[in-house]
Amino acid sequence: xxxxxxVYTIGNGYFGTRGTFEENYPGxxxxxxxxGVFDSIPVGKEELANAPDWLPLKLFVNxxxxxxxxxxxxxxxxxxxxxxxxxxxxxxxxxxxxxxxTVRSERFASLTDEHVGAIRYSVTIDEVPPxxxxxxxxxxxxxxxxxxxxxxxxxxxxxxxxxxxxxQDDIIWLQARTRHSMVQLVQSMSFTTQTPGFQKxxxxxxxxxxWRLRGTLARGETLTxxxxxxxxxxxxxxxxxxxxxxxxxxxxxxARLLVQDEQAWQNFWETSDVLIEGxxxxxxxxxxxxxxxxxxxxxxxxxxSIAAKGLTGFSYHGHIFHDTEIFMLPxxxxxxxxxxxxxxxxxxxxxxxARAKAAAHGxxxxxxxxxxxxxxxxxTPTVIIHPESGELIPVLNGELELHxxxxxxxxxWQYWQVTADxxxxxxxxxxxxxxxxxxxxxxxxxDQAHNSYEINDVIGPDEWHEHVDNNAYTNYMAxxxxxxAIDISSWLRETAPAKAQELxxxxxxxxxxxxxxxxxxxxxxxxxxxxxxxxEQFDGFFRLEHLDQNKYVGxxxxxxxxxxxxxxxxxxxxxxxxxxxxxxVLDEHFDLETKRVNWTYYYPxxxxxxxxxxxxxxxTILACELGLTDTxxxxxxxxxxxxxxxxxxxASEGIHCACCGAVxxxxxxxxxxxxxxxDDYRTNPSWPDGWTRLAFNFYxxxxxxxxxxxRPL
Numbered sequence: 155x156x157x158x159x160x161v162y163t164i165g166n167g168y169f170g171t172r173g174t175f176e177e178n179y180p181g182x183x184x185x186x187x188x189x190g191v192f193d194s195i196p197v198g199k200e201e202l203a204n205a206p207d208w209l210p211l212k213l214f215v216n217x218x219x220x221x222x223x224x225x226x227x228x229x230x231x232x233x234x235x236x237x238x239x240x241x242x243x244x245x246x247x248x249x250x251x252x253x254x255x256t257v258r259s260e261r262f263a264s265l266t267d268e269h270v271g272a273i274r275y276s277v278t279i280d281e282v283p284p285x286x287x288x289x290x291x292x293x294x295x296x297x298x299x300x301x302x303x304x305x306x307x308x309x310x311x312x313x314x315x316x317x318x319x320x321x322q323d324d325i326i327w328l329q330a331r332t333r334h335s336m337v338q339l340v341q342s343m344s345f346t347t348q349t350p351g352f353q354k355x356x357x358x359x360x361x362x363x364x365w366r367l368r369g370t371l372a373r374g375e376t377l378t379x380x381x382x383x384x385x386x387x388x389x390x391x392x393x394x395x396x397x398x399x400x401x402x403x404x405x406x407x408x409a410r411l412l413v414q415d416e417q418a419w420q421n422f423w424e425t426s427d428v429l430i431e432g433x434x435x436x437x438x439x440x441x442x443x444x445x446x447x448x449x450x451x452x453x454x455x456x457x458x459s460i461a462a463k464g465l466t467g468f469s470y471h472g473h474i475f476h477d478t479e480i481f482m483l484p485x486x487x488x489x490x491x492x493x494x495x496x497x498x499x500x501x502x503x504x505x506x507x508a509r510a511k512a513a514a515h516g517x518x519x520x521x522x523x524x525x526x527x528x529x530x531x532x533x534t535p536t537v538i539i540h541p542e543s544g545e546l547i548p549v550l551n552g553e554l555e556l557h558x559x560x561x562x563x564x565x566x567w568q569y570w571q572v573t574a575d576x577x578x579x580x581x582x583x584x585x586x587x588x589x590x591x592x593x594x595x596x597x598x599x600x601d602q603a604h605n606s607y608e609i610n611d612v613i614g615p616d617e618w619h620e621h622v623d624n625n626a627y628t629n630y631m632a633x634x635x636x637x638x639a640i641d642i643s644s645w646l647r648e649t650a651p652a653k654a655q656e657l658x659x660x661x662x663x664x665x666x667x668x669x670x671x672x673x674x675x676x677x678x679x680x681x682x683x684x685x686x687x688x689x690e691q692f693d694g695f696f697r698l699e700h701l702d703q704n705k706y707v708g709x710x711x712x713x714x715x716x717x718x719x720x721x722x723x724x725x726x727x728x729x730x731x732x733x734x735x736x737x738x739v740l741d742e743h744f745d746l747e748t749k750r751v752n753w754t755y756y757y758p759x760x761x762x763x764x765x766x767x768x769x770x771x772x773x774t775i776l777a778c779e780l781g782l783t784d785t786x787x788x789x790x791x792x793x794x795x796x797x798x799x800x801x802x803x804x805a806s807e808g809i810h811c812a813c814c815g816a817v818x819x820x821x822x823x824x825x826x827x828x829x830x831x832x833d834d835y836r837t838n839p840s841w842p843d844g845w846t847r848l849a850f851n852f853y854x855x856x857x858x859x860x861x862x863x864x865r866p867l
Contacts, residue, residue, distance in 0.1 A: 155179060155181070155182065156181075156182075156183055156806035157800045157805040157806045158173060158232075159172040159173045159174050159182065159183055159185075159806070160172060160173070160466050160467055160797065160805050160806055160807070160808055160809055161173065161234070161797060161798060161805065162232065162234050162241055163446075163449065163465070163466045163809070164234075164239060164240070164241050164261060164262055164263045164449065165239075165263050165449030165450065165464075165465050165466075166239070166263040166264060166265045166268050166449060167189060167268065167448070167449060167450065167451050167452040167453055167455075167465075168188065168189050168263075168268035168269065168385075168452060168455075169186055169187065169188045169189065169205070169263060169268075169271070169385060169465065170186070170187050170263070170449055170450065170464060170465025170466055171185070171186045171208070171209065171263060171271065172184060172185045172186075172466065172467070173232075173234075173241060174207075174209065175222065175243075176209050176210060176211040176259055176261075176273065176275065177210075177211060177212055177213060177219075177220055177221050177222070178210065178212075178221070179221070179222060179223060180223055183309075183806075184207045184209060184303070184306050185204045185207075185306070185308075185467070185468070186204065186205045186206075186207060186208060186209075187202045187203075187204060187205070187465040187466075187472065188202070188203075188205055188339075188385070188387060188465075189452050189455060189458055189465065190389060190452075190455065190457055190458035190528060191203055191205070191332070191335075191337050191339070191387055191389065192332075192335055192337075192472065192527055192528060193313040193332040193333060193334050193335045193337070194333075194334035194335060195308075195311065195471065197535045197536075197537070197538070198471050198473070198525075198533060198534075198535040199471075199527065199531070199533040199535075200335070200471070200527055200528075200533065201308060201468070201471030201472050201473075202308075202461070202465070202468075202471065202472030203308070203313035203314065203332050203335075203337070204306055204307055204308045204313060204314075204468070205306075205314065205330075205339060205341075205385070206302045206303060206304045206306065206314060206328060206330055206339075206341060207302065207303040207306050208271055208302055208341055208343070208383045208385070209261070209273070210299075210300070210301045210302070210303050210362065210364070211259075211273065211275050211298065211299065211300050211381065212298070212299040212301075213257065213277055213296070213297070213298050213299075214295075214296070214297040214298075214299075215249060215253050215255060215277070215279075215294055215295070215296055216249075216251060216253060216294055216295050217295070218249040218250060218251050218253065220247060220249070220255075220257060220277075222245070222247075224249075224250060225247055225248050225249045225250050226247070226248040227245065227246070227247055228246040228247065228248060228254070229244070229245070229246040230243075230244075230245050230246075231243065231244045231245075232244075234445075236441050236442060236445040237416075237419055237420070237423060238262070238412070238415055238416045238419045238420075239262050239263065239265055239415060239419050239445070239449070240260055240261065240262040240412070240415075241260070241261050241262065242258070242259065242260040242261075243257075243258070243259050243260075244256065244257070244258050245257045245258075246280070251283065252283035253279070253281070253282060253283060253294065254279075254280040254281035254282075255277055255278060255279050255280055256277070256278045256280055257275075257276070257277050257278075258275070258276045258277075258278075259273060259274070259275045259276075260273070260274045261273040261274070262411075262412065262415055263449070264411055264414070264415055265415050265418040265419055265422070266411075266414045266415055266417075266418045267405065267411070267414070268452075268453070269384050269385050269386060269390075269398075269401055270382065270383065270384055270385075270405055270411065271382075271383045271385070272380070272381070272382050272383070272408050272411050272412070273380070273381040273382075273408075274378065274379075274380050274381075274408045275298070275378070275379050275380075275381065276376055276377060276378040276379070277296065277298070277371075277376065277377050278371075278374070278375070278376040279294050279296075279371045279372065279373050279374065279375055279376075280373070280374075281373065282294060282373050293370035293371060293372045294370060294371050294372070294373075295368075295369075295370055296352075296367075296368070296369055296370065296371050296377055297366060297367065297368050298366070298367045298377065298379055299357075299364055299365070299366045299367075300343065300345040300364050300365050300366075300367075300379070300381045301357075301359070301362040301363060301364025301365075302328045302341055302343065302362060302363060302364065303361065303362045304316055304328070304330065304360070304361045304362065305361055305362070308468050309468060312333075313332050313333055313334075314330040314331065314332060314333070314339070315330065315331055315333055316328070316329075316330055316360050316361070317329040317330055317331050317338070319358060319359075319360070319363045321356055322399055324344050324345075324346070325342050325343065325344050325399060325402050325403070326342070326343050326356060326363055326364065326365065327340055327341065327342040327343070327395065327398060327399065328340070328341050328342075328343075328363055329394070329395060337387055337388055337389065338387060338388035338394050339385065339386070339387045339388075339394070340385070340386050340387075340394040340395050340397075340398040341383055341384070341385050341398070342383065342384045342398045342399055342401075342402045343364070343365070343381065343382065343383050343384075344380075344381075344382045344402065345364070345365035345367070345379060345380070345381050345382075346379065346380050347367060347377060347378060347379040347380070348378070349369070349376070349377045349378060349379075351369045351370065352367045352368065352369035352377065353367070353368050353369060354366070354367050355368070367379060380407065380408040382402070382405060382408065382411075384398050384401050384402040384405065385398070386398040386401070389457075422448060422490075424851070425489050425490070425851050425853075425858070426444055426448070426485075426489040426490065426851070427441065427444070427850065427851070428440050428441070428444065428818065428821050428822070428848075428849075428850045429847065429848065429849040429850065430821070430845060430847070430848055431845070431846045431847035431848075432844040432845045432846040432847065432865075433842070433844050433845055435791075435795075436790070436791065436794065436842075436845075438798075439791070439794035439795055439798055439817070440794055440817055440818070440821055442794075442797075442798055443794060443813070443814035443815075443817040443818065444485070444814070444818060446464060446466070446797075446809045446811060446814045447460075447464075447482060447485055447486075447811065447814050447815060447818070448490075449464070449465065450464025450465050450466070450809075450811055451486065451490075451493050451497070452493075452496065453492070453493060454496065455496065456495075456496040456497075456499035456500050456503065457500065457503065457528065458474075458500060458527075458528060459474045459478050459497050459500040459501075460474070460478050460482055460497065460811055461473060461474055461811070462474075462475055462477055462808075462810075462811060462812065463807065463808025463809055463810075463811060464808065464809055464811045466808040466809040466811075467806070467807045467808020467809065468807065468808065469804075469807035469808045470525075470808075471533075472527070473525040473526065473527060473533050473534075474500075474525065474526045474527070475524065475525060475558070475812075476524075476557065476558035476561035476562070477768065477811065477812035477815075478497060478812075479497075479501075479558075479561045479562055479564065479565035480561050480564070480565070480735075480739065480812075481768060481772070481811075481812035481813070481815040481816050481819070482811060482812060482814070482815035483497055483498075483565050483568075483569070483815070484568065484815065484818070484819055484823075485815050485818040485819070487568060487569050487572050487573065488572060488822070488852040488853060488854075489851065489852055489853065491569075491572070491573045491575070491853055494569055494573075495569070495573075495575065495578060498565060498566055498569055498578070498582070498583070498586075499582065501522070501562050501565075501566075501586060502582045502583075502585070502586060503530070504522065504523075504526060504529075504530030505520055505530075505585065505586065505589060506530070507523070507526075507529060507530025507531050508520035508521055508522045508523070508530060508559075508589070509589065510531075511523060511531075511532060512593050512596070517593055517596040517597055518592045518593060518595070518596040519588075519589045519590060519591065519592025519593030519594070519595070519596060519661075520559070520586070520589035520590055520592070520593055521556070521559055521593045521597075522558050522559045522562050522590070523552065523558075524551045524552045524555045524558055525551075525552065532552045533552075534549055534551050534552030535549050536548065536549055536552070537549060540714075540715070540719065541804075543714075543715050543718060543719070545718070545719065547719050550613060550620055550621075551613060551617070554611060554612050554613040554620065554621070555612070555613040555614075555617070556597070556609070556612050556613075556628055557612075557614065557615060557625075557627060557628045557631055557632075559590045559593055559594070559635070560590065560594070560628070560631035560632055560634070560635045561631070562586060562590065563586060563587050563590040563591070563635045563638065563639075564631065564634070564635070564739065566579075566582075566583040566586050566587055567583075567587065567638055569583070570583055571830065572830065572853070572854060572855075573853070573855065573856065574855040574856060576649065579642070579645075579646075580646065580649065580650040580653050581653070583642075584642050584643075584646050584653070584657065585657055585661075587635070587638060587639040587642050588639045588642070588643065588657060588661055588663065589661065590635055590639070591635050591636045591638075591639030591640075591671060592639075592661065594609075594632040594635055594636055594674075595636060595670065595671055595674050597609060597632075598632075598674055598678070601679065604679065605677065606677045606678065606679040607674050607677050607678050607679060608623060608624050608629075608679045609623075609624060609625070609628055609629050609632060609679075610623040610624065611623065612625050612628050613625075614626075614627050614628055614691065614692060614732050615627050615730060615731065615732045615735050616691065616728040616729050616730060616732040617729050617730070617766075618713075618714050618722050618723065618727070618728060618729045618765075619691075619692065619695075619723050619728075620723065622691075622692035622693065622694075622695075623692060623693040623694075624679045624681050624692055624693045625691065625692045625732070626680065626681050626682070626689040626690065626691055626692065626732070626733050626736060627732050627733065627735060627736045629678055629679055629680055629681070630678075630680055630736055630740070631736070631739075631740075632678065633675050633678040633680065634740060634743075636671050636674055636675040636678075637672075637675045639671070640668060640671055640672060640675070643658075643663065643668065681693060686751060687747060687748040687751050687752070688751050688752060688755055689733045689736070689752055691728070691732050691733050691756070695726065696726075698724060698725055698726045699724055699725050699726065700725070700726050700759075701713065701725040701726065701727045701759070703727075709763075709764070710764070710803070711764055712729070712761055712764035712765055713725075713727050713761050713764075713765070714729065714765075715764070726759050727759050727760075727761065728756070728759055728760050728761065728765070729760075729761055729765040729766050730760065730761075730765050730766035730768055730769040731756075731760065731768075731769035731772055731773060732756070733752050733756050734752060734753065734756050734757065734760075734769075734773060734776060735769065735772065737749050737752060737753075737776060738772055738773075738775050738776055741775075741823075741829075742829075746779065746780070749776055749779060749780060750780055753776055753777075753780055757773070760773075762789070762792065763792075763801075764802065767793070767796050767802060767810040767812070767813040768810075768812045768813060768816060769816070770789040770790075770792040770793045770813075770816075771789060771790055771792070771793025771794065771813060771816035771817045771819070771820040772793075772816045772819065772820065773786075773789045774786045774787075774789045774790045774793070774820035774824040774825070775819060775820060775823045775824040777789060777824070778824040778825055778827060778840040779827075781840075783840045783841065783842055784842075784843075786820075786824060786825070786840060786842070787842035787843070789820070790817070790820045790821070790824070790825070790842075793813050793816055793817050793820065794817045794820075796810050796813050797809050797810055797813075821848070821850070822850060822852070824840070825839060825840050825841075825842065825845075825848055826839055826848055826850070826861060826863060827839055827840065828852070828861065830854060833854070833855060834854075835854060835859060835861075837861060837863060839863045839865075841865050845865060846864070846865045847862070847863065847864050847865065848861075848863045849861060849862040849863065
């Protein structure tokens, strides 16, 4: 059930609520995570704090409580309607006492009104067992309790404490506060029914205040009730209680909210859907991945970004990685550019902290943290327990995995190329590009023997090999970052001379400095054989042992989990795309033969099944370019079904949001072969078996485009 809790998450970018049952279930893990609401933890700085549960609805019929681990289930159906963001469930159930009923529930997190969560809940009495002695059975006594629940946490860690509670007319409210970050939260609730004969009473509680409906139903009769909840935090307004109550009085009925939401979701899908005809499984899967991306991103808040698990689970604590820029951001850049802009403004807000990190290590410019939250300080834990091997391992990523700095720069550049948002580049993007380039120039070391600049002692995207020198991805992206910053500096002098002068003075960018940047970029060490075009992932990679993967057929864990953290580093086996990610991200820099040579070498030594969820779908793009359509499709589905079918056994921890972004890229850049060309675009479709149509929309330089590809007969 914990996996299904993740899959059936509802959300709107302000909050995400896992798909637990309203009546609860033994061992369930209810969670509502609010965008950017953190609290401190002992290891890893801070995490998204699981808010008091707003779902609870407890049903009693003739004093028997409805719960799925008791009685008998006659029929069960649950549906996540991705077109309108709602989750519905129908259960036909027989109580231990023989009472048969049907329970229906529908809930959603409003996309039009991000502070609102809504539930419509009904119970119908289907059959009533005969009364003792054979007489007529009396009407069924029904009680339905709606409440909040403070007794939830991030696993065993409780982040909230009750501050106050109360009621105004038909609205009750609960005020809570995070224990360390002191974020205030007010949740208000109304609970109403139009069913005649039911009385409502309020029950106060420090942990679970709520409303209680009591009445009777005869066979064939139905009770329907609506639970509407409003949430405000002190990140929204200093006066949280008045804001929540005033807002609650304006929200209207469940039906009205649902109609508004259906329109909002329709608007989203009109610009963001990917249509696949001829493969229902692939169609459902890609829409699921797109849905998950949308519910994890705020439509307006640039103070936070999309975490590795979005707002769907506790893994990675809600921290932000380069996953956002490389894997997720392209979807938003092409289909929801306003959201993409905010995601990049988050990185702009973190520039002071990135500069502080670079300075703390003796470097110039801005070095972005490997994991970040709200203030931009490094949030990567220094030690963790390995999830597969159970060994206590040091985490070096925060110190050595540097390529995130270039990833942020690349995302800025890509956004600008797609949107032509010159104002963003002038006011924000150029400073990011220049500051990150300054970091790389200060981080390199000059190797006199080879007359080149090196970047040593890093962790590349592969992540299984630590303390390596001249990682191909890191060095090439650094080279690109520096050269692009030089180009942007020239562009800025032409288009915004005052801004160019201000940045030049503030960042010490004189002619001599820029000349040195050009030299570093031109002489950057790139470990590539000029004759074969094969990249060496890092210095000495080709001297590592080859791993006989045939010995591990049928494995259910990663090679690192099997071999151990230390031993895996002695082998040519990699967690995820490294060289191949370089060839995908900077696609236009490499010819087809270079891609083919490196694919042939690196694809077979990548752990596609248990290494990382990020790159199977991303590999699809290269596979399509190389004409390997069957392989591309297998990789695409491996990514698209990662969470839907729990392929890696860890969907319970939250959605793999970066994988969701890679799935969209696989369809659009891979199978459709979309590439921008000036003010226009071109496609080069690859057709998996059965696919007959592939269609989608995107924006380029502010104009909408529609791609509708039909397979030739």
